[in-house]
Amino acid sequence: MKYQNDNFYIITGGPGVGKTTILKQLEKMGYLTVSExxxxxxxxxxxxxxxxLPWKDKELYTHLMINASVYSFKAISNDKRNIVFFDRGIVDAFCYAEMIDLVISPDMKDITETYRYNPKVFILPPWPEIYETDDERKQTWEEAVATYDAMKNTYSIYGYQTIDVPLETVENRAKFILENIVNSQQ
Incomplete structure (x- = not known):
């Protein structure tokens, strides 16, 4: 069975690019959001x-991410009317798998075909002025840039169109995302 929900939008990118901040802004504006x-x-x-953990057992970590992402998708899959924003999506886990050279099995690939978001994916480019590490985000700046490039490529491979969100204030970034959604629905 295929689950396609065109009201589900992914906001993605490398680490430390402002995804969570934008999602909080969209939530403040009344939209449903799903955290990373x-x-x-x-x-x-x-x-x-x-x-x-990504610094211990990367393969286990990848499978945990895939399972959790599918669970998040299914948990609200009955909501076909409201716009929902996801802090990353299922394909992000597959991008990570490819970055660590984990073999993508046919069963794993079926997951990306079974659970489909809106084909437009909003991707945030690297932004050195706001990038910082923390207890969960340990990637270097160079790794963050490489992740962005890999995300763009992986989403394209899986049939999604990435849209770069400009380096602007959080309000302008949220406005840009919403305008792109409205314009595509007209």
């Missing part, structure tokens, strides 16, 4: 002394 699964997984694994 990867950060939750890292926090849970650290708290439970688990191995499913």
């Amino acid at each position: 699964d990867a950060r939750k997984i890292i926090q849970e694994q650290v708290q439970n002394h688990g191995n499913g």
